[in-house]
Amino acid sequence: MDAQPVPDTTPAPAARPAPTGPRAARKRQAIVRAARDLFLREGFGVGMDAIAAEAGVSKVTVYNHFGSKEALFTAVVAGGLDEPLSESGRGDRGGEGRSDAPDLARLVDADGPDALKAALADAGRAWGRALRADTEGRALRTLVATEVHRFPELGRAWRAHGPAGHHPAVTNALRALADRGLLDIPDLEVAVLQLYSLLVFPQMVFEQHGTELGEELGERLVVDGVEMFLRRYAATPGPAPAPSSAPGRAPAPSSTPGS
């Protein structure tokens, strides 16, 4: 739009300095909430009047808080990305269970092959549940995917919330399990991706295509995926399990798990 050489030294020459105060905070939150709902439901083409009306706020107030529609959009998206389903109770249709993140502690604390298998399957089910409940997140992803070319500044926050979002936690969990001799993982990065591939990616792909991976098929995929993952990475009980500097705790697991 404007290619004027705006001096960065004067960030807001004539721009209102953004309202402050307790009431302003309430209004601002209402605006962001309404804008998110409408953006996710109608797309970026929704009008500012509609947003202001939905927020119960005058359109001028919207422009006093966020200088432009694009600024509002980026604020909404950035905020939505960092607030997966945070405590702000969305009374209507938001996710009910707090099962957003699977219990990774149970994973690392697994003290045997059977517990590990159960913990992995539970993690897969939790991921599936979280994905299924995260309608907003899904809409947000597709919305950003289409509009990111017009808002390059979103690229960073967008990429940060890609599939590598909570990789570190899972990576650490798998590494801990490998150090304890329960798993034998030659390529940790690949193993993490494979775990995701088997347990969560199918649902993501199906959902992105407007289809629903059925409940029953999802369960079969989780169970069989865990089976597959463990058949590949479960440490063999015989030889020295942990080569790294891990506390050499003899695991003594059973033989290869049955079907």
Next chain:
Amino acid sequence: MDAQPVPDTTPAPAARPAPTGPRAARKRQAIVRAARDLFLREGFGVGMDAIAAEAGVSKVTVYNHFGSKEALFTAVVAGGLDEPLSESGRGDRGGEGRSDAPDLARLVDADGPDALKAALADAGRAWGRALRADTEGRALRTLVATEVHRFPELGRAWRAHGPAGHHPAVTNALRALADRGLLDIPDLEVAVLQLYSLLVFPQMVFEQHGTELGEELGERLVVDGVEMFLRRYAATPGPAPAPSSAPGRAPAPSSTPGS
């Protein structure tokens, strides 16, 4: 919103009967092509003037062929879905290689574990290449995902082109391999999905998030994914490999999305 009793009995009272003739066909094709390019690059918000200009055609001609912008959009999407990268040579940036579909014949004809492993890896690489080259398809998917709520008629064709697009071919290939005793697959539907999960879904998920699964990491995933798949499903060489020539156990023909 609108509850007006529009008489459906007169579907096209004054609508032009759509131009015919050899010239009209050329123009029509040019319009569709330009519209697809612009829709995929700019989104549905692109102007009709821009589309007409890109097609080298008057705007009136566009409206003579397609009565409205929405009709043009649906025509473009429907056509684009059914023409993945068909022979119509897209000179500019379209996919170059004809590697769209991996060589499934080589898969079924594999005469041993090593050949099977190589064929699977090659299939994975071909899928990755096809996905990487299919920029249009990716943009089309996200575009439809965002606009499908405004064009419900697209839902059917959309869902049909989900991840289960070429499931049947792969399913048949795996079944043939199982019948020949090279694989031991208890749940065929799950096995097909797992093969996809390991070989192609990672790239799809990363691409949908604007990230790029690097070439090198992709190769590691293919190699390791094939390893994992075969470790799970390779028939044990010792005992009787093939239980029977009949499809041993494909009990769940549940609502598989796609044909």
Next chain:
DNA sequence: TCAACTGTACTGTGCCGTACAGTTCAGTTA
């Protein structure tokens, strides 16, 4: 020859962003 196409100018509409006059709220001082 006649249908299809072109170029331009036009109407109408929807929407972003702003101006302005009046009103509500939150904190401060007496």
Next chain:
DNA sequence: TAACTGAACTGTACGGCACAGTACAGTTGA
């Protein structure tokens, strides 16, 4: 507690712009 004050908010109306769709007279091509 009560009056005061200024920032924040409201409602409406408007400028300007972009765009969907049309009218019309002239031109091209099978």
